[in-house]
Amino acid sequence: MNADLRPLPRAFFARNSVDVARDLLGHFLVHETRQGRLVGRIVEVEAYRGPRDPASHAYRLTPRSRIMWSQPGTAYVYFTYGNHYCLNVVCEPEGTAGAVLFRALQPVEGRDVMRRARGVDAPHLLASGPGRLTQAMAVGPEHNGADLTRPPLYVAYGDPAGVRIKRSGRIGITAAAGRPWRFYADRSPFVSRR
């Protein structure tokens, strides 16, 4: 992996979250930790919108969901099912709610650290699923509100042109008929639900 990773600018995230989700495929999620630099290629994401999207935490304004109205490029980390953390990046202009959930990565750098954190060996099981992804990337509740446009945790330019994009319904969502806002890299072994 080359050493040069440049963060995406804030303007990238200040758009419709569905467009941001699609455009995120092929770019990198990077975390510079004490253990070393962890890098994954983004291969699966889901878009969530505001009060008009019943599947979104921002369907209502609550203390937890408030952050989805904040500055684009901000991290939204939430806890679910008593066990797992999920990482999102806030989208849309400030004052409009929206976010993209990171669902799966292709591990690119720091695989050994990821293996240790996950307790599994197979590369396609390291970060294929939102809970697995945060565990592999050493992301937790302390990152809620972090700025994902600058180190140590950020989204960096990759190779989006080389991705065959597929779309589908969001996973685990019942109240979202007619909103196929999950995007993933076609035929990638690193997406969830293989």
Add this chain to the structure above:
DNA sequence: ATCTAGATCGGCT
């Protein structure tokens, strides 16, 4: 291959 339950707890009605 497909299903089921259990873990485990914060946020919300």
Add this chain to the structure above:
DNA sequence: GCCGATCTAGATG
């Protein structure tokens, strides 16, 4: 009190 933007292990066909 209920249930979730999940994962894993174990059972069953």
